[in-house]
Amino acid sequence: MLITVTRTGGFAGRERTGSLDTAYRVDGAELERLAERSLSDEAPPARPVPDGFSYVVHIDGKVLELHDPYLTDDQRQLVGAVLGEGV
Structure with missing residues (x-):
């Protein structure tokens, strides 16, 4: 499974992108479950907040648009893992 996350916004307004392919990872099965x-998580419809992060998450052709602080725990863990910020 290929997962790509692009994060924009925040105080500095920098864009950051990360990708991973679960087929090549020891923790691939857990990342696939998170994805x-x-x-399937029902996050409340949300608009970006000032200085908050926005995310576009691509998971095998499906796209999620997410905004802080409205991510579910699973979404936050997935974004952190893909961007290399811990799970």
């Missing part, structure tokens, strides 16, 4: 749960 599936993230796609």
Whole structure:
């Protein structure tokens, strides 16, 4: 499973992108479960907040648009793992 996250916004307004392919990772099965749960999670419709981060998450052709602080726990863990910020 290919997962790509692009984060924009924040105080500095920098863009950051990360990708990973679960087929080549020891923790691939757990990341795939996080991705599936993230796609099915019902997050409240949200608009970006000033100085907050916005995310575009691509998971095998499906796209999620997310905004802080409205991410679910699974979505936050997935974004952190893909951007290399811990799970």
